[in-house]
Amino acid sequence: MIDSYRHKGLRKKLVDTILIKGIKDQGVIEAIGKVPRHHFMDSSFVEFAYRDQAFPIGAGQTISQPYTVAFQTELLQIKKHHKILEVGTGSGYQCAILLELGAKVYTIERQRELFLKSRALLTEMGYKPYFYYGDGYKGISNNAPFDKILITAGAPEIPSELLKQLKIGGRMVVPVGGSNGQVMMTIDKVAENEYNESEHGYFSFVPMLKGKQ
Ligand code: SAH
16 A cells, blocks of 8 residues: 655645644644545545545445544544544545544444445554444443444434443534435533534535444
8 A cells, every 4th residue: 555755745735635624633733634534535536535526435335535534523522542432434434534533432323335335445554443233323322321322324314322322521523414415513411301402504414324234
């Protein structure tokens, strides 16, 4: 797997782009500067890896736009050793960013093809999250509670089972809405059954679907 000077140069430009778009968290910026996004792209789009855009990755899914990855990661306010549940492994790119920040990541994907592909890739790259094939709506109850929960697909509503798997003092980041777009929301669990919600602008994700395939 080659990470050339050209790739590094393009990645630096991508970092400049997300800085201009308003990302401030130093750890997030460093992670975007470090993770070779071209390894996570479908071969037909690999030359566009450092454009700030989403691209198809197979199975009708997409690798998220780098700015969106940075924005969601910034909202998570990750500290080293935080235990994070990521719903929607997809390409594995967002997972690699979380791992670069020193988090312990549990990532779940409902599409078998993507689960197998991203598990093989991340392992080859030396990343060590805990991989799960299943329905993210159910979470991973035997590893709960989590410090943070990140949902990388558009949820029609806030997934209530997952709120139960969040620590008190923890935060969920989730795009909520239908096929016309979603509002990025943070939900802070302040006490058992007590939550503070806030909204952070509009985004467009592939849908969060029930069951596995
Ligand atoms: N984090 C990914 C984004 C992939 S797009 C990346 O960095 O590339 C969203 C992913 O969520 C898709 O792969 C889709 O299959 C997956 N997904 C949708 N609903 C899900 C569910 N209920 N459980 C687990 N994964 C889900």
